[in-house]
Every structure is written in C-alpha cells, then in structure tokens.
Amino acid sequence: MDSITAATLILTLSVSSLLSTIPSLSAAPCNPQSCHAVLGPEIRFPFLLLHHQSPSCGLSGFELRCNHQNQTILTLPHSGAFVVDHIDYASQALFINDPNSCLPGRILNFSAYGSPFRGAYTRSYTFLNCSSDFMDYDPTRYTPLYCLSGRNHTVLAMRSDPVAAAPPATCRRIKSVEVPIEWELSQFEWSQMDLREDLELVWNVPLCRNCEIKGGICGLENDGEGSRVACFRRSGSGLPRSAKYGIIIGVGIPGLVCIIGLTCYACGMIRALNLRSGLNSDLPMTISDQRPVIRSVSGLDGPTIQSYPTTVLGESRRLPKPNDACCPICLSDYQPKETLRSIPECNHYFHADCIDEWLKLNGSCPLCRNSPVSSIPTPCFSLSESSSGLSPSNSDSP
Numbered sequence: 001m002d003s004i005t006a007a008t009l010i011l012t013l014s015v016s017s018l019l020s021t022i023p024s025l026s027a028a029p030c031n032p033q034s035c036h037a038v039l040g041p042e043i044r045f046p047f048l049l050l051h052h053q054s055p056s057c058g059l060s061g062f063e064l065r066c067n068h069q070n071q072t073i074l075t076l077p078h079s080g081a082f083v084v085d086h087i088d089y090a091s092q093a094l095f096i097n098d099p100n101s102c103l104p105g106r107i108l109n110f111s112a113y114g115s116p117f118r119g120a121y122t123r124s125y126t127f128l129n130c131s132s133d134f135m136d137y138d139p140t141r142y143t144p145l146y147c148l149s150g151r152n153h154t155v156l157a158m159r160s161d162p163v164a165a166a167p168p169a170t171c172r173r174i175k176s177v178e179v180p181i182e183w184e185l186s187q188f189e190w191s192q193m194d195l196r197e198d199l200e201l202v203w204n205v206p207l208c209r210n211c212e213i214k215g216g217i218c219g220l221e222n223d224g225e226g227s228r229v230a231c232f233r234r235s236g237s238g239l240p241r242s243a244k245y246g247i248i249i250g251v252g253i254p255g256l257v258c259i260i261g262l263t264c265y266a267c268g269m270i271r272a273l274n275l276r277s278g279l280n281s282d283l284p285m286t287i288s289d290q291r292p293v294i295r296s297v298s299g300l301d302g303p304t305i306q307s308y309p310t311t312v313l314g315e316s317r318r319l320p321k322p323n324d325a326c327c328p329i330c331l332s333d334y335q336p337k338e339t340l341r342s343i344p345e346c347n348h349y350f351h352a353d354c355i356d357e358w359l360k361l362n363g364s365c366p367l368c369r370n371s372p373v374s375s376i377p378t379p380c381f382s383l384s385e386s387s388s389g390l391s392p393s394n395s396d397s398p
C-alpha cells in the first residue's frame with residue numbers, strides 16, 4: 001500500500017502547486033455572443049454584436065450584426081456589408097466573404113479605408129472584360145470569374161505582373177486591384193486564386209494578442225478617468241487554456257505513473273500467487289489471466305448518431321478549426337450545401353453519410369478517438385487544396 005500513499009502525495013502536491021500558478025484575473029464584463037450556435041464565429045471584444053450586447057462590450061468600428069440567415073455581418077464604410085466567416089483573436093485577423101456569393105464583384109471595388117482593418121497580405125490582380133469567343137486562355141494565367149460574366153462576355157482576372165505578356169487584344173482592361181488575400185495563400189507565391197476564397201483583414205489596435213495567448217480575453221475596464229483596455233478571465237468557461245494544459249500535465253502524468261505503478265503491483269501479486277500455487281499449475285491458464293482485457297468497442301445506435309449536430313455547409317465552405325476543407329473519411333472536398341455532422345466532444349466535422357456509417361461500427365471520432373485535445377492533420381488530395389486546405393494554423397502568422 002506504500003506505492004498508493006506515495007502516488008496520492010504526488011497528486012496532491014502537483015495539484016496544489018498548479019493552483020498557485022493560475023493567474024488571478026477578474027471575470028470578463030461581457031459574455032461572448034454569436035449569430036450561429038455551431039458555425040459562430042464567437043463575437044467578443046473588440047467586436048460588438050449590435051442589439052445583443054451593451055455598447056461598452058466593444059469598440060467603435062468593430063460593430064457586427066446578424067442577418068436573417070444567421071450570418072455575421074460586418075459593414076465597411078466604403079465597401080458595404082460582408083459575411084464574417086471566422087475571427088482569429090490571437091492573430092487579430094478576420095475572414096470575410098460576399099453574402100451574395102460573388103466576391104470578385106466586391107473585390108473590384110474593395111476598400112477597408114475608414115475601418116480599423118487593413119489587408120496584411122495583398123496581391124495585385126488585373127480584371128479583364130473579354131469577348132466570349134476568347135476561349136483559348138491559359139488557365140494558369142487567367143481565372144474566369146463566372147459571376148461577373150455574361151452570355152457575350154467573360155470577365156477574367158490575371159496576376160498583375162510587369163514582366164507578363166500584355167493582355168489579349170480581344171480583352172478590355174477593367175481595373176487593377178490590390179486583393180487582401182489570406183496568409184495561407186500568400187505562402188504559395190505562384191498559386192492562382194479563384195478569388196472566391198475569403199479576404200483576410202487584420203487589426204492592430206487594440207493589441208490583445210498577449211492576453212489571448214495567456215488564455216484571457218480583453219475588455220473595457222472603467223478606472224474612474226475613463227475606460228481602458230484590460231485583460232480578463234474568460235467568464236463561464238472556467239479555467240484559462242494554459243491552466244487546462246497545466247492540469248493535464250500536472251495531474252495526467254502523475255496519474256498515469258500511479259496507474260502503471262498499481263498495475264505492476266497487481267501483476268506482481270498475481271505472479272506471486274501463481275508461483276505459490278505451484279509450478280505444475282496450468283500454465284496457459286496463467287498467461288490468459290495476465291493478458292490485458294480488450295474491451296470490444298461497439299458502435300453507436302441510430303438515435304445517438306442522429307442526436308449529433310448537423311450543419312448545411314455555406315458558400316464559403318469555412319468550418320471552425322481544426323477542420324480541413326476535405327472530409328477525413330472519404331477524402332473528398334466539402335461542397336456548398338452538403339450536410340455535415342460534427343462530433344460534439346471534439347468539434348470534428350465529416351460528411352454526414354460518411355460519419356454515420358463509421359459511428360455504426362465505432363463509437364468514437366475517427367480523427368481523435370473522442371479526445372478533444374489532439375488533432376491529426378488529414379491529407380487532402382485535390383488541387384483546390386493548395387488554396388484552401390493546406391492549413392498551417394493561422395495563429396502562426398507573423
């Protein structure tokens with residue numbers, strides 16, 4: 001019983017040392033909001049969800065609202081309304097798209113001027129208006145923009161490149177524009193963008209990166225002379241992320257050591273008993289006694305599977321991280337309007353058809369076995385992945 005006492009002591013010590021390192025922040029003054037319970041994005045300081053949060057929850061220029069399709073809408077002073085697909089608070093970036101699924105048309109006249117946002121990674125494109133018989137264009141140089149094209153004309157975009165050949169004579173140059181592309185795309189210098197992927201904008205002020213990395217969230221604090229930006233504990237969600245990792249390491253590892261110790265102790269006892277019962281005892285029987293019990297993992301029943309949330313994918317095909325643009329089961333890309341099902345424990349998404357079959361046979365998430373901590377990147381094989389699926393996490397951006 002000495003080993004058990006020692007293990008208990010280690011456990012107690014590590015928990016108490018851990019509790020003393022948790023920063024003592026006060027709770028955030030505002031609860032985060034969102035327009036869509038599953039797809040989000042989470043709206044919190046410096047953003048403000050109009051008509052849902054008090055004006056002191058966010059800053060001017062960061063106002064958002066929900067539309068009738070539960071999309072999150074940002075209105076830029078010179079470019080109008082955009083859907084916000086994702087907000088990365090740690091890298092202070094937001095990802096926007098056109099609510100009417102014709103982003104090229106919005107890019108043609110895009111400006112973040114007058115807002116707190118700017119494009120961090122821009123790429124210059126020239127838009128061309130060509131007669132429809134201009135069909136032999138080089139797809140590596142020209143991207144057709146179908147939503148701007150008509151029966152008698154095709155609108156194309158090409159990278160503005162001073163050394164490139166002049167545009168074909170049958171085309172009229174419309175405009176050259178600086179497109180605020182996503183950081184992920186900017187890593188592939190010669191990638192051709194279809195100009196339907198989200199635009200990425202960043203904000204520099206207020207600077208909350210350090211607070212976010214510590215697991216806190218920013219908010220306004222009134223100190224008598226006026227309000228200033230301060231770092232708070234996330235209200236409701238309990239411990240900050242760093243503390244959760246601390247607990248996993250502080251409790252998990254000694255716990256594991258303890259379990260291993262107990263198992264060895266039990267094994268030793270069994271072996272000793274077997275030795276004592278004589279060498280002529282039934283040896284195969286002894287071996288099967290020591291074999292670890294393999295629990296048969298059975299699948300889930302229909303009602304349980306049906307109770308997992310489903311989502312109909314929107315035009316932008318954006319899913320909450322850490323999901324890829326393709327289904328990890330069938331390795332085919334998600335398409336707009338497809339029905340996806342997510343595993344509540346870990347928020348991994350799959351085609352509903354694919355995951356239903358899997359869950360009938362296996363009761364756990366195929367990516368992480370239900371563990372919400374780990375996430376295994378999946379290989380995506382289609383070409384479009386070069387622009388959307390190869391996802392070095394955005395929080396890595398400088």
Ligand SMILES: *[C@@H]1O[C@H](CO)[C@@H](O)[C@H](O)[C@H]1NC(C)=O
Nearest residue numbers: 035036037067068069070071
């Ligand atoms: C929007 O969300 C509300 C609840 O949050 C839900 O009742 C409503 O059906 C949703 N509307 C759409 C169009 O998804």
Ligand SMILES: *[C@@H]1O[C@H](CO)[C@@H](O)[C@H](O)[C@H]1NC(C)=O
Nearest residue numbers: 077078079105108109110111
């Ligand atoms: C482009 O934006 C300007 C305002 O910045 C507006 O006056 C103009 O009508 C817009 N053009 C188009 C084609 O939307």
Ligand SMILES: *[C@@H]1O[C@H](CO)[C@@H](O)[C@H](O)[C@H]1NC(C)=O
Nearest residue numbers: 129130148150152153155174
């Ligand atoms: C392209 O040209 C056609 C006429 O040739 C015109 O009707 C159309 O509006 C133009 N499109 C753009 C985006 O300029």
Ligand SMILES: *[C@@H]1O[C@H](CO)[C@@H](O)[C@H](O)[C@H]1NC(C)=O
Nearest residue numbers: 131132133149150151152153
């Ligand atoms: C396209 O061109 C044809 C003949 O050149 C003309 O009859 C037709 O009206 C044009 N369509 C549009 C949408 O401009």
